[in-house]
Amino acid sequence: MFKRYGLLLFIIVSCSKKESRPSYISIKSNNDSIYVNLINPIISTAFLKIENKVTNQTQFLDFTKPDTLTILKFHNTKIDTSDIFKNYSFKLNFGASSIKTYDSLYNYDLPFSKGKRYRVLQQQNGSFTHFGPVSRYAMDFKMQIGEQVHAIREGIVVFVKNDSDEGGSSDKYKPKANSTLIYHDDGTFSQYAHFKLNGIIVKEGDTITKGQLIGYSGNTGQSTEPHLHFVLYKPTKNGLQSIPYILDSIPSTKYKTGKIATNN
Structure with a gap:
């Protein structure tokens, strides 16, 4: 199971303010490429929020079950591994990134x-x-x-x-x-x-x-x-x-x- 990040009266696992690597993100190099992988342990619906700090663009990736997959790929001449967490932030959240309806009459x-x-x-x-x-x-x-x-x-x-x-x-x-x-x-x-x-x-x-x-x-x-x-x-x-x-x-x-x- 994933590392506990402290429980407030809401629960969100996220990257810290210091460009540190969240436990659910791994970096792998293969030949001339660098791969950023998500290891999603959440057994409900979940989504990953990826913020590009350079372009100010945000991407949302939704999941319905635990999974491991590549979320970013770079040529090793384009970026240094240490710069990935300076240029990007990652926040893994419980639930879908958006739900249109739910049972409000339950x-x-x-x-x-x-x-x-x-x-x-x-x-x-x-x-x-x-x-x-x-x-x-x-x-x-x-x-x-x-x-x-x-x-x-x-x-x-x-x-x-x-x-x-x-x-x-x-x-x-x-x-x-x-x-x-x-x-x-x-x-x-x-x-x-x-x-x-x-x-x-x-x-x-x-x-x-x-x-x-x-x-x-x-x-x-x-x-x-x-x-x-x-x-x-x-x-x-x-x-x-x-x-x-x-x-x-x-x-x-x-x-x-x-x-x-x-x-x-």
């Missing part, structure tokens, strides 16, 4: 056990962390450590971070959030975050059912108290962006801070 389950009730800790468009295109439609439920978290929709697990035991209120803790990302058959993704250490019980590649137990809540990452953070994403050329949805037959925007939700 009725998602509440992300916890039947008979349980939890308070909304931070609503969508919340002022603490739920703003901007990535997190605008995220929602938090107040949960003590070790509460059961269930899948709101069926799908395939495409990302798991499960090894953190650190949390706090500052931005420096964002990459410390234990989290899982699940791909749905309409091209969208759901993310669940702040699980306890080793609290996620599903693994990458698992096919899960709606309502299935996927892990146990915690307080890892940027978090002021134990809770479950979850969000629904659609992919765009700028990466995953949060979207509103229907949760237990109620529009997600109606879940206000302080409201109690009961899974009947």
